[in-house]
């Protein structure tokens with residue numbers, strides 16, 4: 001099958017790639033653009049390990065087609081730290097030991113970032129429900145929730 | 160001579176003696192001597208066993224030293240996750 | 241110098257919570273996991289799996305792929321070693337079926353193509369002719385007369401004669417005379433319990449990238465709990481030498497025991513060998529569910545007798561575990577752990593290993609123990625209720641201590657069960673009044689913990705910093721703990737230590753990261769390697785000063801002359817010695833290679849409040865507390881993380897997670913949508929208390945922590961649910977349909 005040419009913006013950079021129309025956005029990120037920070041835990045939209053921010057909304061990149069990236073703005077985990085400076089969420093995840101194996105971490109960070117963009121002062125409950133689409137098998141979530149709440153607090157204080 | 164306790168499931172094979180009195184400077188010698196005295200234990204021991212020597216759990220290392228009158232328990236091999 | 245076996249009680253770095261050394265990579269997406277590796281020219285491998293639970297494979301027809309240019313290699317069982325026996329044969333049979341498909345999802349053949357999409361298309365074109373056989377997936381059904389026999393002649397020699405051929409292992413242990421003990425009881429309760437299989441559910445599917453050279457040298461990159469074991473197994477299955485296969489462990493996205501087994505690496509190597517190209521294989525989530533893990537499902541019978549005052553007079557249990565179509569379920573572990581928390585005069589533990597048409601069970605956190613605890617602790621709870629006794633006081637009355645005879649034989653060394661129970665008794669959770677409609681559940685749990693083969697190497701750099709190479713994959717932050725240990729021993733800053741997981745060609749053999757052994761065994765090895773380095777630093781300083789080795793001593797990062805006879809020398813720091821080491825005798829490296837034993841057993845007590853909605857059968861967990869003896873917590877945050885993670889997995893297993901087979905023996909819920917693991921909104925805050933009763937077998941007192949945390953939750957939740965709904969729940973998971981059924985049966 002002939003491949004399709006896609007031009008898109010990822011983490012602010014212009015990117016182009018060729019893909020099969022059956023490939024997902026996650027496949028394109030990982031296999032064509034070497035952005036392997038987004039993970040595939042299920043491929044069916046159930047685990048959130050592949051979460052990216054697509055035109056401002058957090059989505060499962062395993063459920064989007066690669067060709068849908070055409071002309072769109074996409075943020076991935078690789079663009080979260082800025083100029084070598086960690087995002088407050090990243091810093092808080094480290095401080096709170098909010099990761100064990102770390103495979104869920106990129107997805108959870110992207111989903112949390114999107115939460116804090118829309119809700120500067122989420123409650124514990126709101127964080128738990130917002131992250132309900134992101135599976136973590138290692139931590140029991142407690143330290144993740146604490147890290148997100150602490151990051152939200154620090155972000156409020158720094159602006 | 161060490162006192163050797165087998166799990167009850169295999170005691171029938173050694174004529175109900177419990178504990179068995181077996182010689183050996185370390186676990187390996189003890190197992191060798193055990194098999195010499197009770198050849199029908201050979202298959203069971205080869206299928207995998209773990210130990211405790213004077214209450215210390217020994218999962219596989221057979222160089223563990225055995226003292227006179229040591230208490231040695233032999234279990235079916237235990238493995239973890 | 242007594243450096244070697246000195247026990248430490250006061251710490252500078254151990255017990256603090258530094259940022260983990262692999263943290264930045266993990267929060268920025270740069271850490272490389274199993275599926276994150278690529279090689280030029282690599283192919284993609286896919287496995288064809290049986291859609292049948294039990295079938296004879298009559299023919300595998302690949303002719304339709306003969307002229308397909310995208311297909312670079314096809315392998316079947318013929319491409320693996322024909323001379324394996326025993327467990328090696330079992331592993332191969334699970335990796336690739338021989339004559340029969342033994343479960344839904346069993347590997348039949350594999351192809352490699354230049355793209356994943358092509359490989360997916362190609363594998364569909366393979367035609368397999370099966371002749372269906374009757375199947376069985378339930379442990380009790382499998383032991384009935386007339387049940388289909390999975391494989392003849394596999395029974396271990398310990399199985400009594402005349403048992404069903406699907407019973408392939410038997411365990412019996414205990415002491416005293418239970419019949420006599422039961423006569424002394426005021427109340428005896430005997431109940432049967434069942435649990436379904438649960439999957440380890442690591443978020444990262446199995447993945448590998450391999451390259452087999454024409455000269456027989458193979459390279460493997462994969463996510464595993466034991467890369468040395470992968471090398472060993474691959475070599476055996478392919479009929480080559482272990483030293484020819486070099487395995488590098490990637491970052492690992494969860495394992496919990498499930499990544500101690502080998503599944504795809506030998507297949508990828510066989511494909512690579514045929515195609516002369518690198519091959520990458522990544523399992524889909526449904527393959528993970530159908531063909532890897534899960535733990536055993538069980539059927540258990542437990543009988544306990546108690547005096548009016550709460551003293552247990554006798555206990556017996558029979559634990560029947562199916563381990564899939566292979567021998568090896570952890571039934572002996574179930575039997576040995578079941579009554580381990582209690583000091584019993586009369587106890588009998590029996591275990592049966594049963595085969596079914598299901599995937600080969602793989603270890604899952606404290607394999608065998610959680611289910612047994614569910615049965616035992618449920619009965620204890622019922623006894624307490626009927627005799628109007630406090631559940632914690634009753635457990636305390638029977639709890640094992642140092643010197644108590646364990647239900648599995650020997651006497652316990654120093655242990656911390658009583659401490660966890662005392663801590664539970666005074667915990668605000670236990671003291672808090674129960675909310676309306678809620679039930680409270682208590683349970684204890686036990687696990688052994690392991691040592692095993694361990695080899696580490698600690699190299700000093702010229703600037704006085706240190707690189708530690710270990711051979712145990714880091715499944716939960718162990719590199720942080722190891723850096724803390726080196727920092728503690730050498731008195732150099734934590735940040736000046738770098739820990740690496742070395743590949744199989746770099747270090748001596750290391751047993752798998754399993755059995756909670758890493759912090760214990762690799763930690764012990766790291767302490768000893770650091771002490772070895774200190775000895776060498778002392779020797780070097782002594783020789784620089786022209787002294788005998790015993791004329792110097794080590795203190796907090798410095799070598800000093802020992803007393804006035806040694807002369808007047810300024811202390812030498814590690815940096816001083818490191819700087820000149822090239823000229824004064826060469827590199828300084830500390831080593832440890834051995835199989836440490838004496839891992840301390842550990843106990844936990846959990847408390848949970850849960851409420852059942854009688855309309856829907858749905859259970860909500862409101863409050864959860866884990867109290868566990870860690871011996872010594874090196875990095876308390878990661879110890880808490882292990883406690884919380886184990887509890888969360890236990891909650892899932894207790895309430896939701898199960899393998900559901902249809903009448904054809906086909907798995908019905910091979911995905912995270914239908915096999916639902918707990919999500920953030922399902923769980924309450926999981927509170928933790930780290931109890932520290934030092935393990936006498938470790939210089940810092942460390943016990944393993946990774947596994948015991950999953951032992952009590954099944955029982956604790958079952959007790960809470962039973963208390964909330966007023967009916968004893970005897971089957972897991974306590975999913976809404978099961979709870980509604982129990983309510984209905986109770987009413988009718």
Ligand code: FES
Pocket residue numbers: 039040041042043044045046047048049050051060061062063
């Ligand atoms: S991989 Fe996309 S949701 Fe799981």
Ligand code: FES
Pocket residue numbers: 098099100101102103104105135136137138139443493494
């Ligand atoms: S840290 Fe392992 S899955 Fe979340």
